[in-house]
Amino acid sequence: xxDNKIDDLYAIxxxxxxxxxxxxxxQGTENGESCVLITGVPGVPGAxxxxxxxxxxxxxxxxxxxxxxxxxxxxxxxxx
Numbered sequence: 001x002x003d004n005k006i007d008d009l010y011a012i013x014x015x016x017x018x019x020x021x022x023x024x025x026x027q028g029t030e031n032g033e034s035c036v037l038i039t040g041v042p043g044v045p046g047a048x049x050x051x052x053x054x055x056x057x058x059x060x061x062x063x064x065x066x067x068x069x070x071x072x073x074x075x076x077x078x079x080x
Contacts, residue, residue, distance in 0.1 A: 009062040012041055014049050021053065 019037035037056075041047035046065025052058055063071065 009041055009044065009047055009064065012043065014039060014041065014060075017042060017049075019049075019051065 017039045019039045021035055022038055035053040037051050037053050039049050041049055041062065044064075046068065047063060048068050049060050049062050051060040
């Protein structure tokens, strides 16, 4: 990847990659609330793609492994 890693992540196609629902979300609820879907970026170890389960056309967020790990570390510190 180049120096502009995030642009490189958005250039990689993920249309054929399966997304997972890591939390079980709000499945089975009356209003069918949305949930975060997650998958890895092909060929980029540790990088992830997030999107909304109800609005898959609304775009996505992509994170390098370092960004994702920092996010997780920050969130875990908040609940500790």
